[in-house]
Amino acid sequence: MSDHRTQATDTVALALRIRRNAVQMTHYGKSSHIGAVLSISDILAVLYGRILKVNPDDPGWRGRDRFILSKGHAGAGVYAVLAESGFFPVEELKNHYANGSRLSGHVSHKGIPGVEISTGSLGHGLPIGVGMAYAAALDSHHHRVFVLMSDGECDEGSNWEAILFAAHHKLYNLVAIVDYNKIQSLKPVAETLGLEPFAQKWRAFGWEVKEADGHDHESLTAALAERLGPVGKPLCVISHTTKGKGISFMENSVLWHYRSPQGEEYRNAMKELGVEADAE
């Protein structure tokens, strides 16, 4: 088996469903980080709709591509895309953040089909992905390992340890995607710990770098398409995104890293996503 997809996925529709689910989840769960989820919704849709070789009927299939969400606070997006891709019932999403639920605010693998790694503390995903990629290369397996990181997360030194290692060992099967929305926890990235010249940094560390519009599905597809081969370098896709993308009043706002959509804001958010909010 190589791929569960029998026909082309409408990734635009999938991204919209991720956003709707995530807004509902953060509304009902009264949870944070909707801005971060909206930032990666298109990346997740392209990954699960076009790129990743995964099988919802056999989540542990050895030949699957591995995907790690290192920015675990955007876990609602991963839960949503997994549910929409058939890994578990969409109805379960309503339990997000609820007492006794499996769906914690930061992404968890415990009992959730399709999640490889629990994260939440930043700077953990890439080192683990490096290990998975190293093991796969050692054993001549042909799957790829994808790690989706935040830009603020690139402050963590552990990532740069992993970046050094991946280049030194020519981990051609490793893809780091940076959700570069340019806003981190309290302030813009440029006012916190500036990352520029960002692409040059990755290149100087020995990575192949592609830049993509993180909301343009063709741009993302071109950057992420199958690239196992003789290049001999790990790939970094710097994905230029807008935090809060898709809901006008959430875009480029630090506030929506924390705020939960309630009342009028919730109804307006759902309306912008093309649906009337269900009754509260």
Add this chain to the structure above:
Amino acid sequence: MRSEMIRCLEELAESDPNLMLVTGDLGFGVLTRFSERFPRQYLNAGVAEQNMTGLAVGMALEGKTVFTYSIGNFPTLRCLEQIRNDACYHSANVKIVCIGGGFTYGSLGISHHATEDLAILRALPDITVIAPGDPVETAAATRAVYETPGTCYLRLGRGGEPRVHLGPIDFRVGKAIRLFEGEDVAILSTGGILKVACSAREKLEVSGMKVGLFSMHTVKPIDRDLVMELACTVRLIVTLEEHTVIGGLGGAVAEIIAQMPGPKANLEVIGLRDCFTSVVGDQEYLRSVYGLTVEDVCSRVGARLVLP
């Protein structure tokens, strides 16, 4: 201890191509033979312990059994969160090896004194913590952590630790080794200080006490049954460790005894008092400065236990 561990790893690596040894750029001369015999199974992660531990988890989740190797606090405290979130929470087969438990690297200064590691790692869920007492236990412990599913911590000395066990041992994770029984005092020792406990016992016996000796190589899961048994059968339990008195073997034993109903043995916790060891000196010297010699153990026992 180090050479016994490596020898054992080589034996295991011969039969298991999925056994990996990852060093944090340490082990000069010691790992050479392993790296030459098993180049596919050896990896130097560089001076980068967070990545070393994370990548060990990644490899473990792909079916490897990964030993991470470094000295002192580098494979543990430096990357504690990777151990907690990545290794333990994912039940990854990562086996953390520390060379230089306690004052092994005494003269190098406090950065190289691993004197809180047992307490800190013991506090994590889903980890096994083992500090073997001599080279014989080390070989058995290395095999035991390899065979124990999930994340394990193996705290060793370096080289030259005296052999205490002269014959074969019955090494089981979570079960202390009973060297001697005695109704007055039971000395419980963990790690490479076992020989001190052994000598102290001999000296106390000469003075007329009946003294038992137990190697508590496994600090987690602690041998609860033994502690509860001893608390009801001897008058004084002594714990000995080259480690802070907070939260290590002494702490683990105290937690059990304190919650037992009824009359029970007194407890004397011997270890490093709550301080940084800023005095310069080798292992033996620092043991004398901080009250961890044979004489110290005997005088502490004597002060607590006056025979009728």
